Amino acid sequence: QTIKIGVNEPLTGAFAASGTYVVNGAKIAADEINAKGGVLGKKIELVIEDNKSNPTEAAAVAEKLITSDKVPVLMGAWGSSLTLAVMPKLMEYETPMVVETSSSGKITTTGNPFIFRISPPSAVEAAAFKNIVDKLALKKVDFLVINNDWGRGTAEDFSKMMKDKGISIGLVETMDQGAQDMSAQLSKIKSSDSETVIVTTAVDQLTLIFKQAAALGLKKRIITTGGSQNPDQIIAQAGAAANGTMHLTTFLPWFPDKTPNPEATNYFIAEWKKRGFEFAGCTESFRGYDGIRTVAAAIEKAGKAEPAAIKAALWNINIKGLNGDIVFRKSGPEGKESGQSQPNVYLIEINDGKVEMKTL
Amino acid sequence: MLEIRDMVCGYGGVTALRGISLDVKAGQLVALIGANGAGKSTTLRAISGLVPPRSGQMKFEGIDITGARPPRVLASGIAHCPEGRRVFPHMSVEENLDMGAYLRRGSGEIAADRDRIYTEFPRLAERRRQAAGTLSGGEQQMLAIGRALMSRPRLIMFDEPSLGLAPNIVERTFAIIRGIRDAGTTVLLVEQNAFAALEMCDHAYLLENGRIVLSGAGTELIANEHVRKAYLGG
Amino acid sequence: MSEFLQHLINMLVLGGTYALLGIGLTLIFGIMNVVNFTHGVLYTFGAYIMFIVVQQLGLNFFLALPVAVLAGWLLGAAIELTLLRPLRGSDIDTTMLVMIGAWIAMQSGTLWIWGGVAKSVATPFPEAPLVLGPVSVSWLRLFVLAAAAMLILVTYLLINKTSLGRAMRATFQDHDTASLMGVNVDMIYTSTFAIGSSLAAAAGALLGPVYVIFPQMGDLAAVKAFAIVILGGLGNITGAVIGGFILALAEELGAGYVSSGYRDAMGFLIIIAVLIFRPTGLFARAERVG
Amino acid sequence: MARSIAMTIEQVAVRFGGLVAISDMSFEVGEGEIVSLIGPNGAGKTTAFNVMTGFLTPSAGRVTYRNTALAGLKPHEIADLGLIRTFQRTSVFPNDTVYDNLMIGLHRRGRVRLLDAILGLPGARASERRLRQRASELLEWVGLERRAHDAAGSLSYGEQRLVGVALALAAQPSMLLLDEPVSGMNASETHRFVELIRGIRDRGITILLVEHDMPMVMTVSDRIVVLNYGRIIAEGAPEVIRNDPAVIEAYLGHGAGRA
Amino acid sequence: MKAIVTILAVAALGSVPLWLRDPYLLNALITTGIFVIGAMSLNLLLGFTGQLSLGHIAFFGIGAYVSALTSLGFDIGLPGGFRLVHAPWPPIVGFVLAILIAGLCGYFVGLLSFRVRGAYFVIVTISFAEVVRLVALNWVELTQGPLALTNIPSIALPLPGFGELTLRTKFHNYYLVLVVALIAYLLIARLVHSHFGRAMRGLMENETLAVSVGIDVTRTLTIAAVISAAIAGAAGSLYAHYIRIIDPEVFAFINTVTMVIMVISGGKGSLAGPVVGGLIFGLLPVALRPVMAPEAQWIAYGGVLIAILFVLPRGIVPSLAQRFMRRRSGAPALAPVTLTETSAKEPA
Ligand SMILES: Nc1ncnc2c1ncn2[C@@H]1O[C@H](COP(=O)(O)OP(=O)(O)OP(=O)(O)O)[C@@H](O)[C@H]1O
Ligand SMILES: Nc1ncnc2c1ncn2[C@@H]1O[C@H](COP(=O)(O)OP(=O)(O)OP(=O)(O)O)[C@@H](O)[C@H]1O
Numbered sequence A: 001q002t003i004k005i006g007v008n009e010p011l012t013g014a015f016a017a018s019g020t021y022v023v024n025g026a027k028i029a030a031d032e033i034n035a036k037g038g039v040l041g042k043k044i045e046l047v048i049e050d051n052k053s054n055p056t057e058a059a060a061v062a063e064k065l066i067t068s069d070k071v072p073v074l075m076g077a078w079g080s081s082l083t084l085a086v087m088p089k090l091m092e093y094e095t096p097m098v099v100e101t102s103s104s105g106k107i108t109t110t111g112n113p114f115i116f117r118i119s120p121p122s123a124v125e126a127a128a129f130k131n132i133v134d135k136l137a138l139k140k141v142d143f144l145v146i147n148n149d150w151g152r153g154t155a156e157d158f159s160k161m162m163k164d165k166g167i168s169i170g171l172v173e174t175m176d177q178g179a180q181d182m183s184a185q186l187s188k189i190k191s192s193d194s195e196t197v198i199v200t201t202a203v204d205q206l207t208l209i210f211k212q213a214a215a216l217g218l219k220k221r222i223i224t225t226g227g228s229q230n231p232d233q234i235i236a237q238a239g240a241a242a243n244g245t246m247h248l249t250t251f252l253p254w255f256p257d258k259t260p261n262p263e264a265t266n267y268f269i270a271e272w273k274k275r276g277f278e279f280a281g282c283t284e285s286f287r288g289y290d291g292i293r294t295v296a297a298a299i300e301k302a303g304k305a306e307p308a309a310i311k312a313a314l315w316n317i318n319i320k321g322l323n324g325d326i327v328f329r330k331s332g333p334e335g336k337e338s339g340q341s342q343p344n345v346y347l348i349e350i351n352d353g354k355v356e357m358k359t360l
Numbered sequence B: 001m002l003e004i005r006d007m008v009c010g011y012g013g014v015t016a017l018r019g020i021s022l023d024v025k026a027g028q029l030v031a032l033i034g035a036n037g038a039g040k041s042t043t044l045r046a047i048s049g050l051v052p053p054r055s056g057q058m059k060f061e062g063i064d065i066t067g068a069r070p071p072r073v074l075a076s077g078i079a080h081c082p083e084g085r086r087v088f089p090h091m092s093v094e095e096n097l098d099m100g101a102y103l104r105r106g107s108g109e110i111a112a113d114r115d116r117i118y119t120e121f122p123r124l125a126e127r128r129r130q131a132a133g134t135l136s137g138g139e140q141q142m143l144a145i146g147r148a149l150m151s152r153p154r155l156i157m158f159d160e161p162s163l164g165l166a167p168n169i170v171e172r173t174f175a176i177i178r179g180i181r182d183a184g185t186t187v188l189l190v191e192q193n194a195f196a197a198l199e200m201c202d203h204a205y206l207l208e209n210g211r212i213v214l215s216g217a218g219t220e221l222i223a224n225e226h227v228r229k230a231y232l233g234g
Numbered sequence C: 001m002s003e004f005l006q007h008l009i010n011m012l013v014l015g016g017t018y019a020l021l022g023i024g025l026t027l028i029f030g031i032m033n034v035v036n037f038t039h040g041v042l043y044t045f046g047a048y049i050m051f052i053v054v055q056q057l058g059l060n061f062f063l064a065l066p067v068a069v070l071a072g073w074l075l076g077a078a079i080e081l082t083l084l085r086p087l088r089g090s091d092i093d094t095t096m097l098v099m100i101g102a103w104i105a106m107q108s109g110t111l112w113i114w115g116g117v118a119k120s121v122a123t124p125f126p127e128a129p130l131v132l133g134p135v136s137v138s139w140l141r142l143f144v145l146a147a148a149a150m151l152i153l154v155t156y157l158l159i160n161k162t163s164l165g166r167a168m169r170a171t172f173q174d175h176d177t178a179s180l181m182g183v184n185v186d187m188i189y190t191s192t193f194a195i196g197s198s199l200a201a202a203a204g205a206l207l208g209p210v211y212v213i214f215p216q217m218g219d220l221a222a223v224k225a226f227a228i229v230i231l232g233g234l235g236n237i238t239g240a241v242i243g244g245f246i247l248a249l250a251e252e253l254g255a256g257y258v259s260s261g262y263r264d265a266m267g268f269l270i271i272i273a274v275l276i277f278r279p280t281g282l283f284a285r286a287e288r289v290g
Numbered sequence D: 001m002a003r004s005i006a007m008t009i010e011q012v013a014v015r016f017g018g019l020v021a022i023s024d025m026s027f028e029v030g031e032g033e034i035v036s037l038i039g040p041n042g043a044g045k046t047t048a049f050n051v052m053t054g055f056l057t058p059s060a061g062r063v064t065y066r067n068t069a070l071a072g073l074k075p076h077e078i079a080d081l082g083l084i085r086t087f088q089r090t091s092v093f094p095n096d097t098v099y100d101n102l103m104i105g106l107h108r109r110g111r112v113r114l115l116d117a118i119l120g121l122p123g124a125r126a127s128e129r130r131l132r133q134r135a136s137e138l139l140e141w142v143g144l145e146r147r148a149h150d151a152a153g154s155l156s157y158g159e160q161r162l163v164g165v166a167l168a169l170a171a172q173p174s175m176l177l178l179d180e181p182v183s184g185m186n187a188s189e190t191h192r193f194v195e196l197i198r199g200i201r202d203r204g205i206t207i208l209l210v211e212h213d214m215p216m217v218m219t220v221s222d223r224i225v226v227l228n229y230g231r232i233i234a235e236g237a238p239e240v241i242r243n244d245p246a247v248i249e250a251y252l253g254h255g256a257g258r259a
Numbered sequence E: 001m002k003a004i005v006t007i008l009a010v011a012a013l014g015s016v017p018l019w020l021r022d023p024y025l026l027n028a029l030i031t032t033g034i035f036v037i038g039a040m041s042l043n044l045l046l047g048f049t050g051q052l053s054l055g056h057i058a059f060f061g062i063g064a065y066v067s068a069l070t071s072l073g074f075d076i077g078l079p080g081g082f083r084l085v086h087a088p089w090p091p092i093v094g095f096v097l098a099i100l101i102a103g104l105c106g107y108f109v110g111l112l113s114f115r116v117r118g119a120y121f122v123i124v125t126i127s128f129a130e131v132v133r134l135v136a137l138n139w140v141e142l143t144q145g146p147l148a149l150t151n152i153p154s155i156a157l158p159l160p161g162f163g164e165l166t167l168r169t170k171f172h173n174y175y176l177v178l179v180v181a182l183i184a185y186l187l188i189a190r191l192v193h194s195h196f197g198r199a200m201r202g203l204m205e206n207e208t209l210a211v212s213v214g215i216d217v218t219r220t221l222t223i224a225a226v227i228s229a230a231i232a233g234a235a236g237s238l239y240a241h242y243i244r245i246i247d248p249e250v251f252a253f254i255n256t257v258t259m260v261i262m263v264i265s266g267g268k269g270s271l272a273g274p275v276v277g278g279l280i281f282g283l284l285p286v287a288l289r290p291v292m293a294p295e296a297q298w299i300a301y302g303g304v305l306i307a308i309l310f311v312l313p314r315g316i317v318p319s320l321a322q323r324f325m326r327r328r329s330g331a332p333a334l335a336p337v338t339l340t341e342t343s344a345k346e347p348a
């Protein structure tokens, strides 16, 4: 007799790498919890399904997890369009889902009371960045963002925040997910009169951007956002081109002591290494770890593995996640609010191939 | 030189040749005539290996070539100038001729042969660089004949070589065919211009419905009442 | 002005890349008439071979290139023998679908073997770019440009000047007649596919280190390759090269002066426009009716 | 013969790059006439057909059919005027049965409104019945009943040529352009074909014929136009052409009297 | 015989929701059904005119967006400072508009792209779909770009006298999809068996010859393209109102590929082909899901595809029909044999 938790992640297709990381993090959490005796005296069991990086499949998978596997709660679904596709199913079957990665503002503002998100939407990230901005003495920034909800949302929310701060906004350039050559955009940015570029995209494109920016002799300050940067991978792949770049991140695996929950961080990182995963994956996978711990805490609190009870309990949990306290606050239209927790945000810098925390 | 015994052959569900036996003697010009759909082209295709025989036997110069694939048949000395022109449309006239000499070595001799063909068909010389697919019908036919000659075979099979050629060129073509026979190359000729074919051949076969119904010297066939009526329009 | 110059330089480098992508496909799609959905996978494969040889076996970068080309040749030959030969003579859509099946299966195989995380390959070229006044360009990409030019030249000579090339073209224009000319058409099918594949792998091996290596990297590359082949006219190598540069120019200027969101759209709009003007590509083959 | 004119070709020229395929060609074809266009290989006969049927735009000159200028019309629009051609290269719908080939050929006769066809209205159904009837007639006419349900591509060369002619007839021509219709037929088959052509003409259909089979051309033509290197070198009745030295030199050769 | 099979198949499909209680499977059947409709529309082009559209998803996506935007409303700025404001309309109107506008796009694409053929047509269609995708992605004001259109309402059928029936459940949606599929099937069947169908086949097999007997290429192909696009648009609309979120991902190339797989594996140019192929390749992932690792599922998917074509190279329906019903009217008794393959296959 186990308690099932549905995990709806992209294991094949465009987002396979990230989805797999998240699932690996989730497994660490499940094993840890089970080793300590499980929840409510039962072991938890992750029912992991591949949504193929495809929204239609993500919805179908949610349906399967809820109706065939009878999971009382879900975690998923990585990308925003995947999560958005799942959301009507949550309403239909009144089953809560912890959203671990998606950043689209819409997820928590459309009035779906079954959504509990632990990742920061770009507005939250922008708000956290606000305090740092003054110290960086920014004057004019350009944006280079991935052309999806994440990149576009970031450009929008950061611009708004910066305008309020009196910083002027220059170019807003986009790149397609999967694009490999950003020279054209970078050439344009190279000739603009701004001194800083904010870059938002997944780690692979970041690597390419750093390399191509170096090849073009682009000498502006680069700050990346979104927390998917995976600095280790960047250092390994972009080499010297990554030096001097700054990154807004939500998790600090390099400085476990500086995280809100050093004990958990150390455990997680040790476990991650023990299982032979690349260290670079930490910055993605910790969300799966936190997500499952969140779910487990809610089940414990609910006292039974039923959707309604878990949903209610999610509002009352307070656990120390790897990147801050996980406490859900209400977001969205009244009466049908979704939950949103507020993770910490840090700024790090890569220097001489090492990650340094920027003391601000 | 070429012996065919009881060859049966067909396409998918149908049988086109129902047991054919024929002989082509070295140095002869042998004609094969018959109505539309009788199986003339199929006979040539079977010999060159384009259509595998279902049963029966083929020998060329004593060597069994039953079921051999076209490159091997060609290598053993039989060339086939197929029906309906079949030039390589996107290649130039010159490249088409060179394809005819694909298995040959020695570029000097090949170039000489090419020049000979250009003298026989001056039209082709004018069109050396033109894509073969844009040639007129008759020009393509000349090219197909020229290309077959380029392989320097010991036995050459022509499938309706006069097709679409102007009368004076038909004359020249038949003269060429007689000429190569006189020079010692054996010829198997399928022709709708039955009269001309029978007149110049050493031996002829009449094919009807996939069977050989008559054979003999060309003059004998011309004299035959049935042949006159059904094939010579008389 | 300096921005414009930089765009032009980018166009040159990118165009070389695109031309390189195009030539392998010109053989298989343009000449052989197989809608080759595995082209992108072979490209990816070439890149992973580089990764294995350089990063995992620790061998020399320049040694890895011919290894990748050879591996691409072998894989291409294997695909032709196992998947295409049994279906010889089926219509073009059937073979296309088989290639789609192979694409899906092989791409997932790549994901299974190497995982989805992107890999990169260290190169012996200096990281600091070559700076020429206001513009700069990386040494690696200059090398790729030179290598691409060489491969294109070799392919051009192979197809247009050798007897093998002539036999290849003849076979795919009329294989019965080609076999009557003594061409071993089975051998031609296999070797054409293998050569095209090795060129795809070469492109992957050269470009993998420029970009990053991951299982889906070939998809976009393949779409562009198809577009380039069509732009230049089927089976026309010179056309493919020019098509590559046109596509690069459209994208570069589109992103630079229109909107980066519509960067790829510019490329596609150019294709549509070109084909409306010249329905058989920039360098059409002469045809006739009647 | 005070015939009305069916087709006028005026100063037509065609160039392919630097190659002149037709230079300044003018002639007329009267209603109900059988005119033959002959000339050496590559003289420009098929090219002329391509111009007349809209497959090629001439570099200069104009073609008029029954007082309609053909310039700018698409091939199917020209076909709609009743000007139908056959092809020198065998040309059939290879994967359809011979019968279905004819059904496709009957396109012009079978036009119905899209909506009628989709809804299967009686008008559309009656039209289908008529087409089937006509297809069977044509099949009988060319003597291919036995092959009705074989794919046209599986027929022998000569049989496919017959299908090509039947297809042209199916398209309800008022004028028929035949490009080497009897190539691939033997003398007896050609005789039969000559009868067929006469039958067609007797139904009031004008015929322009390209053919290298001189006995046939000489027996069937009312008038002959001779083309050489894209230029008309002679025009007249068969007897005149047969003895024209220029024609003999360029085209007939000296053995033409035979066979 | 054929009629009996058809009736039995329809009855079987119609009875499914009565005994199949698993919502996941029903969901899979509904989305499969929607793609089967798309595949049928693609088959009209590919199977009956020989034009392979690898951008067919464009019409599907356009239908989805039109329908979604009609029922959600929008407010966009136009050049010159005007604003275009549209208040939400009932989804059923969106459905009709999706068909009309997708059909209209089919018309324009047809006009443009039927100047080119074969491979060139393939690329033009891919390019068209990509351009449409990029517009959907970048015209954020209208389409919300990557932020997706969410909360798309379910289709409601006006029932005179009873008010409205909102098709929210899977039971309802299943029948909705089935009915639309049947109508599309009948429409296509009628079309291809008519005069127009013959014209299309003629063009597919020998365009020059077809033109010479008076077939108007542009008109014929455009009719096919319009009807095909309209049906794809209908499928897209069903998709939008069933999944209830739509973003530019719907234009993904893999979706076109899925339809192509359904058509060719089932048998292009046969009416039942896309249905059979569609059911197989729509449900295959469902069957594979529990038995193997995710990557292996895709490998198996590709493997099954290849295996089917090796055994039945002309597609399931035509190949089987040929085996079981040789020499029935319609199918040529004697098909042309291309020469070298026979020599490769037949024992010497
Ligand atoms: N490719 C093919 N596929 C199927 N059947 C074929 C094929 N080619 C020929 N046939 C059939 O084989 C028979 C013999 O055809 P063949 O081409 O040998 O005739 P032929 O004597 O050359 O006639 P013609 O004078 O018209 O060229 C015919 O009935 C024909 O229908
Ligand atoms: N598309 C083309 N491109 C280049 N040259 C062409 C093209 N079409 C025809 N030609 C040339 O124009 C000339 C006339 O060709 P056409 O086909 O009209 O000749 P024809 O009189 O029909 O000859 P035949 O009796 O051999 O059929 C030929 O020399 C041919 O090579």
Ligand SMILES: [Mg+2]
Pocket: B040, B041, B042, B083, D156, D157, D158
């Ligand atoms: Mg024959």
Ligand SMILES: [Mg+2]
Pocket: B136, B137, B138, D045, D046, D047, D088, D179
């Ligand atoms: Mg001609």
